[in-house]
Amino acid sequence: MYNMSLTALSNLEKSQVQEFVNSFDTVLTDCDGVLWMESQVLQGSPQVLNKFREMGKKVFYVTNNSTKFKKDFVSKAKNMGFICDESEMISTSFLTANYLKEKNVKKAYVIGSGGIAQELDRVGIEHIGIGPDVVEEHFVNYIKNLKLDPEVTAVIVGFDEHISYLKIMKAASYLANPNCIYIATNTDENFPVNASLVVPGTGSIVAAVSTCSGRKPLVLGKPNPYIVEALMKEHQIDPKRTLMIGDRCNTDILLGTKCGFQTLLVLSGVTKLDVALGYKNSEDHDENEMVADVYLNKLGDLLNFLD
Ligand SMILES: [Mg+2]
Numbered sequence: 693m694y695n696m697s698l699t700a701l702s703n704l705e706k707s708q709v710q711e712f713v714n715s716f717d718t719v720l721t722d723c724d725g726v727l728w729m730e731s732q733v734l735q736g737s738p739q740v741l742n743k744f745r746e747m748g749k750k751v752f753y754v755t756n757n758s759t760k761f762k763k764d765f766v767s768k769a770k771n772m773g774f775i776c777d778e779s780e781m782i783s784t785s786f787l788t789a790n791y792l793k794e795k796n797v798k799k800a801y802v803i804g805s806g807g808i809a810q811e812l813d814r815v816g817i818e819h820i821g822i823g824p825d826v827v828e829e830h831f832v833n834y835i836k837n838l839k840l841d842p843e844v845t846a847v848i849v850g851f852d853e854h855i856s857y858l859k860i861m862k863a864a865s866y867l868a869n870p871n872c873i874y875i876a877t878n879t880d881e882n883f884p885v886n887a888s889l890v891v892p893g894t895g896s897i898v899a900a901v902s903t904c905s906g907r908k909p910l911v912l913g914k915p916n917p918y919i920v921e922a923l924m925k926e927h928q929i930d931p932k933r934t935l936m937i938g939d940r941c942n943t944d945i946l947l948g949t950k951c952g953f954q955t956l957l958v959l960s961g962v963t964k965l966d967v968a969l970g971y972k973n974s975e976d977h978d979e980n981e982m983v984a985d986v987y988l989n990k991l992g993d994l995l996n997f998l999d
Contacts, residue, residue: 696985696986697972697983697985698957698968698969698972698983698984698985698986698987699985699986699987700986700987700988701956701986701987701988701993701994701997702988702989702993706997709994709997710997712986713747713994713997713998715933715954716749716933716934716935716954717748717749717750717930717933717934718749718750718751718752718929718930718933718934718935719741719744719749719750719751719752719934719935719937720752720753720754720920720923720934720935720936720937720948720953721741721751721752721753721754721936721937721938721991722754722755722756722914722937722938722939722940722943722944722961723753723754723755723757723765723769724755724757724883724884724939724961725884725938725939725940725958725960725961725962726937726938726939726944726958726960726961726991727741727753727769727772727774727991728768728772729884729885729960729961730885733772733773734960734990734991734992735990735992736990736991736992736993736994736995737774737990737991737992738772738773738774739773739992739995740991740992740994740995740998741774741775741991742773742774742775743995743998745775747998750780750927751775751780752780752781752782752923752927753765753769753774753776753780753781753782754782754914754919754920754923755781755782755783755784756784756877756878756880756894756913756914756943757783757784757807757851757878758783758784758785758788758804758805758807758808758850758851758877758878758894758913759785759805759806759807759850759851760783760785760806760807761785761806761807761810761811762778762781762782762783762785762786762811763778764807765781765783766778766781769781779926782919782922782923783807784850784877784878784912784913784919785804785807785808785810785811785850785877786811787877787912787913787918787919787922788808788811788848788850788875788877788912789808789811789812789814789815789817790815790922791875791912791918792812792815792817792846792848792873792875793815793816793817795846795873797817797845797846797873798817798818798843798845799817799818799819799820799841799843799844799845799846800812800817800818800819800820800844800845800846800847800848801819801820801821801841801844801846801847801848801862801863801866802819802820802821802822802847802848802850803821803847803848803849803850803852803855803859803860803863803897803901804821804822804848804849804850804851804852804877805822805850805851805852805853806822807850808822808848808850808877809822818843819848820841820844821859821862821863822852823854824854824856825854825856825858825859825862826856826857826858827856827857827858834858835861838862840862840865840866844866844872845871845872845873846872846873846874846875847863847866847867847872847873847874847875847901848875848876848877849863849874849875849876849877849894849897849898849901849909850876850877850878850894851877851893851894851897852897855897855900860900860901860904861904863901863904863905864901864904864905864907867901867905867907868905873910874905874907874908874909874910875909875910875911875912876894876898876909876910876911876912876913877894877911877912877913878893878894878895878911878912878913878914878943879894879895879898879899879911879913879943880893880894880895880913880940880943881893881895881896882895882896882962884939884961884962898911913943914938914943914944914946914947915942915943915944915946915947915950916947917947917950917951919947920947920951931951931952931953932952934951934953934954935948935953935954935955935956936948936951936953936954936955936956937955937956937958937991938955938956938957938958938961938984939957939958939959939960939961939962939963940961940962940963941957941963941967941968941971941982941983941984942963942982944957945957945963945982945983945984946981946982948984949981949982949983950981954985954986955984955985955986956984956985956986956987956988957984957986957987957988958987958988958989958990958991959987959988959989959990960989960990960991965987968982968983968984968987971983
């Protein structure tokens with residue numbers, strides 16, 4: 693299929709959609725907003741991915757979400773009806789632990805949650821910082837008496853519902869040492885949720901730490917191709933015959949474009965159609981890179997075309 697740019701798959705003839713489906717044999721899919729919304733499976737998504745497998749396609753799950761141990765993501769997927777082997781799931785907490793192990797880090801300061809802790813435990817990296825850390829009274833005294841841990845050689849910023857003033861201060865203080873490694877699991881601005889709330893994502897926390905420290909993190913999650921390179925170490929992937937599926941243009945779709953994949957945007961998560969159209973009509977090259985080849989309201993809509 694050539695020259696597609698934000699084409700609605702649902703407006704195509706069945707034969708055209710089948711031609712599109714036949715044009716890839718590897719699928720990388722985002723999770724939140726594509727397969728599920730929090731604990732709720734998105735209707736039809738398991739059937740579509742399982743159908744792809746029946747057709748002989750390889751399926752991989754790539755998530756920027758850092759809140760869970762990789763094994764727990766796999767269990768979640770399986771419980772919702774997805775076929776999923778551990779080798780097919782890549783999460784940013786998993787990548788972060790592997791990266792720091794390669795860099796021989798022994799101890800890290802973590803703004804994050806249990807998912808990162810379990811992945812660091814898995815590779816034998818000590819960590820401090822997880823859990824609530826709030827200003828008690830006599831803040832000035834607290835600062836005076838605060839001691840940094842001299843063994844910390846890396847700061848990790850992931851999603852942390854306990855983000856606080858003290859955590860930002862400690863992270864930035866470790867980062868004042870230019871040799872201290874600064875990793876952000878991802879920079880997603882907010883979470884896709886079925887509500888009228890805007891729920892801050894890791895990107896909001898990373899922005900605070902970066903502003904305070906004056907440092908720029910190495911972002912391991914999408915759109916950084918690091919996540920795909922990690923996958924390619926273990927699996928053969930032909931970019932031209934690979935489809936990236938996502939609900940977010942500035943991470944999923946941008947990653948797909950950077951890697952030379954075909955791209956499918958689903959509107960069941962973060963990016964809405966008017967925003968995607970804005971990227972398409974933009975004269976800014978960076979925004980053009982965030983335009984998916986095709987889109988669907990939700991992944992399950994593809995099922996009608998697959999029998
Ligand atoms: Mg998503």
